[in-house]
Amino acid sequence: MTPAYAAFTERGLRLAEKLAASLPGSVTRCGHGGPTLAQWTAAEFVRSDALVFVGAIGIAVRAIAPHCQSKASDPAVVVLDEYGRFAVPILSGHLGGANDLARQLSALCGAVPVITTATDANGIFAVDEWAKHQNCQVLEPARIKAVSGKLLAGQTASVWSEFPLPGAAPAGVIPTQTQDAADFALTLFPAGNALHLVPRIGVLGVGCKRGTTIEQLEAAFAAFCEIHGLAPACICAAASIDLKQNEAGLLAFCQAHRWKVSFYSAAQLQAAPGTFTPSHFVQSVTGVDNVCERAAVLAAGGPLRIPKQAGGGVTFALALRPYAPDWRWQHE
Structure with missing residues (x-):
């Protein structure tokens, strides 16, 4: 996380610079020869994953109000008074990491972190904060309330995971045997009405004909995910052969999804280590018997999960980090 700091007074600026020395990020004194508060907020709300206001909460609330969209996408926002006595997360406490950021900033300047989210106030497991710590995308943010509501009411919430979860589950959380019976699920292949938490660990291996367009790649990707029941959100990177490094369609496809390729x-x-699906045709064109599977495994540093699927001049495969x-x- 790289915060963007905004201050309004000389004292506030000194505190922001002190914090940025340990937790690096840009520092701006708004309305003092630089951007106005409105200009700074509009730019940083889109560009940064965390905003830190050193000043009054009212100023921060009015500044961010026009830009707030969703807890799934809004950046973390934390406010500190200019004496560094209190650090208050006011937006995206769990998914955006504002609670954790407030604790970090407090440790740097001796402030008291003022955490107001209900699960934290009651010392109860926070499924959305857990998702962030486990590198997961939350598919249905509106369902967080149902899980947290059960726990806050003293009820149990059931969990299903396709990955081993060692150790004892938090109080109130009980494992279940099927995804359909779960209140929340850790999975790459979401099904049923649970709150689905999708680990961002997938690497998409790609093979394609010369001149393949972004539209063709998008259609093939949608089909790949639908056929396998795969959550597209699990993909965090892509890989292919160097013969494709100047393919405009492939580069645009990866850029559109913000994947490093x-x-x-x-x-x-x-x-590449492993057993792969050979193709004499691919061997004759590229010099290697399989591109998408091998590229995915190399980039992931982990096993092949879905072997190649071909269609429309495109091949995809999935490997997992x-x-x-x-x-x-919780922040440790």
Whole structure:
């Protein structure tokens, strides 16, 4: 997380600079030869994953109000008074990480973190904060309330996970045997009415004909996910052969999804560990018997999960980065 700090007075600016020295980020004194508060907030709300206001909460609330959209996408917002006595998260406490950020900032300047989210106030497991700590995308943010509501009412919430979860579950959380019976589920393949938490660990291996358009890739990707019941949100990166590193459609496809894309030579792909689906045609064109599976495994540093699927001149495969979730859910 890289905060953007805004201050309004000389004292506030000194505190912001002190915080930024330990937790780096840009520092701006709004309305003092630089951008106005409105200009700064509009820009940083889109650009940054955390905003830190050193000043009055009222100023921060009025500044961010026109830009708030969803707890799933809004950045973390924390306010500190200019003496550094209190650090108050006011937006995206769990999913955005504002609660954790307030604790970090408090440790740097001796402030008291003022955490007001209900689960934290009651010392109860926060499923959305847990999701963030486990590198998960929350597919249905509106369902967080149902899980937290059960726990706050003293009831139990059931969990299903396709990944091992070692250790004892938090108080009130009980494992269940099927995804359909779960209140929340840790999975790449969401089904039923649970709150689905999707680990962002997938690497998409891509093979395509020369000149393949972004529209063709998007259609093939949608089909790939639908056929396998895969949550697109699990993908965090893509990979292919270096022959495709200048393919405009592929580059635009990855940019549209904000995926870093890696390219490998035929020799590198050939050396990838594992067993792959060979193709004599692909071998004759590229010099290696399989592109998408091998590229995915190399970029992920983990096993192949879905073997190649071909269609419309595109092949996709999915490999997974190493992943070991646990029950940590608070900042340590």
